Structure formats: C-alpha cells, structure tokens
C-alpha cells in the first residue's frame with residue numbers, strides 16, 4: 001500500500017535533499033514531476049521509479065519525466081530518512097545507471113553536504129533489519145490534514161481545514177518565491 005507522503009519531517013528533508021540535487025544536476029530536473037510516497041513495507045527502504053510521458057503542458061514531442069520516490073514508513077530517525085532519500089534521488093539524477101559507479105558518484109556528491117556516503121541496497125538492507133523489529137510508528141493524531149509544498153523553493157504550508165488555498169492551490173503563489181503549490185492530503189475528500 002502506498003500514499004502520498006504528508007509527514008512534515010520527511011517532506012522537509014526531501015525538499016532539502018532535492019534542492020541540493022537540483023543545484024548539482026539542474027538538467028535532470030527539466031520538465032519533470034516528482035511524487036513522494038510512503039509505503040507500508042519492511043522489505044524495501046525506498047525506491048525510485050522513473051517513467052516518461054508526453055508532456056502535459058507542451059505540444060512538442062518532448063517527453064515529460066515523472067518519478068515516484070517511495071520511502072518505507074518504518075524508517076526511524078532523520079539520518080536514516082535522509083540517507084534513503086539521497087540514495088533514491090541519486091537514481092533520479094542518474095537514470096538508467098542502477099547502482100553503477102555513476103550512480104554512486106552522483107549520490108555521494110548530493111550526500112556530501114551532510115557527510116553521507118551512499119551504499120547499495122544490500123548494505124542499506126542491513127541497517128533496515130535492525131529497525132524491522134521496531135513497531136510501526138503511530139500516526140500522529142494532530143497531524144495536519146493538508147500540506148502544501150511550493151514546487152520551486154520547497155516552502156511548506158499546513159492547513160487543518162479545507163481553506164481557500166487547499167481548494168484552489170493553483171490560484172495562489174508562494175509568498176517567498178512566487179512558485180506554485182502542490183497539495184498533499186491525508187484527509188478524506
């Protein structure tokens with residue numbers, strides 16, 4: 001089972017790591033959409049699924065790249081979350097390279113800022129088996145129902161109710177940078 005991530009801590013870390021990746025490899029971020037999802041699995045720490053689609057905005061034959069970056073909901077702690085997200089964004093900036101030297105070089109370059117060195121799945125799996133014995137973290141009952149993220153600067157806005165911004169995110173611009181918002185929700189529509 002998967003759903004869009006609405007955990008503020010994970011989103012904040014993701015936006016930081018994504019900003020760093022974009023700074024280093026801007027060409028990989030042209031005409032693309034990235035969804036961050038949470039999975040109820042103990043078998044995989046994270047994953048990055050890339051696909052190409054016809055551009056929704058442009059009438060040209062240029063392909064729009066979409067990525068789904070997934071993270072296990074059983075990961076505990078900021079560092080573990082950051083590690084997995086750096087690993088997966090490494091795949092995003094090194095498409096088709098799997099766990100090659102190019103993937104490693106780019107992922108490590110992203111991780112440098114936090115002194116994180118990336119490992120392949122096998123060694124990540126080790127760190128996971130230790131956590132696999134822990135019970136699933138409880139879902140915070142006071143978590144906001146709606147989370148909006150600026151697609152440009154990563155600013156996060158939370159709303160507990162279905163406000164105007166939640167109803168019409170496209171009608172608003174980010175106060176910091178003028179970017180557009182993406183709505184993430186865990187409320188029943």
Ligand SMILES: [Zn+2]
Nearest residue numbers: 087091099121
């Ligand atoms: Zn990988």
Ligand SMILES: [Zn+2]
Nearest residue numbers: 150153174177
């Ligand atoms: Zn912004």
